[in-house]
Amino acid sequence: MITTVLAFILTLGVLIVIHEYGHYRVAVACGVKVLRFSVGFGRVLWRRQATPDSTEFVLCALPLGGYVKMLDEREGAVPPADKQRSFNNKTLPQRTAIVAAGPAANLLLAVLLYSVAHWIGIEEPKALMGPPAVGSLAERAGLRTGDWARAWSANGTDWQELRSMTDLRWEATQAVVRSEPLHLMVTDRDGRGKRQVVLGLNTLGTAEVDAKLMQRIGLGSAFSEPVLGEVKAGGAGAQAGLRSGDRVLAIDDAPVADAARVRELIRASGSSGKPLEMKWRVERGGQVLQLAVTPTVVVEAGQSVGRLGLYPGQAAEMVTVRYGVLDGMVQAVSQTWQMSALTLKMLGKMVIGQASLKNLSGPLTIADYAGQSVRLGLAYYLGFLAVVSVSLGVLNLLPLPVLDGGHLMYYLFEGVTGRPVSELWLERLQRGGVAIMLMMMSLALYNDVARLLGLQ
DSSP, X not given: OHHHHHHHHHHHHHHHHHHHHHHHHHHHHTTXXXXXXXXXXXXXXXXXXXXXXXXXXEEEEEEEEEEEEEOOGGGXXXXXXXXXXXXXXXXXXXXXXXXXXXXXXXXXXXXXXHHHHHHHXXXXXXXXXXXXXXXXXXXXXXXXXXXXXXXXXXXXXXXXXXXXXXXXXXXHHHHHHHTOOEEEEEEOTTXXXXXXXXXXXXXTOSSOOSTTHHHHHTOOSBOOOSBEEEEOTTSHHHHTTOOTTOEXXXXXXXXXXXXXXXXXXXXXXXXXXXXOOEEEEEEETTEEEXXXXXXXXXXXXXXXXXXXXXXXXXXXXXXXXXXXXXXXXXXXXXXXXXXXXXXHXXXXXXXXXXXXXXXXXXXXXXXXXXXXXXHHOHHHHHHHHHHHHHHHHHHHTSSOTTSHHHHHHHHHHHHHHSSOOOHHHHHHHHHHHHHHHHHHHHHHXXXXXXXXXXXX
């Protein structure tokens, strides 16, 4: 819990400081006097101001945003000597650059973070297929347990390497959003028997691009050997004679090829609500044993499931994904661009009703993912930070009056008509923008709570 809270505060702090520093740095470069640089809102916890005429830097109690306050005649009286240093007296290109600098800083930060993560290297699951769900797109396409996805293509002609399961899931997600099929070049686990399969992701629809998307496609967990891990003493599995290291060959005469299938059969054994004996065939030390196993039945989320007090499966085979200095930067630019485009596409689909509003996430989800990524290691956390930085940059460019994108729309109007937006319309648009933002924040928070409670 403490790790999650600290990771969340660090994430917000870094992103807010970089965003506001973008505004601050370009404002100073354009000759604008910056009165205050604030991280957070509310009561001031810390302040620093070198001289009475310099910028006041403050840290406030509520770290859910920040702002840069500039000298502006629209917000108060300005001494004649400082008129040329006020924001409103700067040229249209200068004002545009100052406003756009915040989102641009977040996108540049994402490139840097992705680059460093690539240089460090990340341990990711190898793109070995676990058992595709019955009736899923993956099963209908012909993917089998243990298949190794080696490359992908949008058209079946131009192929690009798949380095890991993470790469495969990312390309599948993008294909879903684009409503396009995904061509895969697969082999067996040893790299033999090359063949092509086509995932018809264009038939899936983009109503909900969420954590369960891969399960609906059939690209669930990576392949894991059906070898038993920890077997708890006194559990139903231990009482039946199962031991850590046993390789499961079959359950109730059905061959087992993957640990995920073992877990599925154990859970399903309790569906009747009564303990039912299962016939297990396992290999131990070169010998094949027949064991009668009776799971314990427990109720989870209103469903009866079987439990044996053991963990089927070993850690998925991992590969280290690492890039050189130049390749890492090129890949980082590409990822930032792709993530930005994906964010915009999903927002657009939510607006027109083609994607569910359940895809909106808020601070609770960000905090949860921040904590998880920190525990996985520095490279994972940097990658997560890059994703959030891209989202912040893109969202701030939306044409809503309270966001940077709204001010850029005002400047576009001024550039086209030669006159600024009237004060009356500014006030009306500001109120509308605040209402929209409050609705979006409320919906995102509701989605967060619903996910935590298992309602989504």
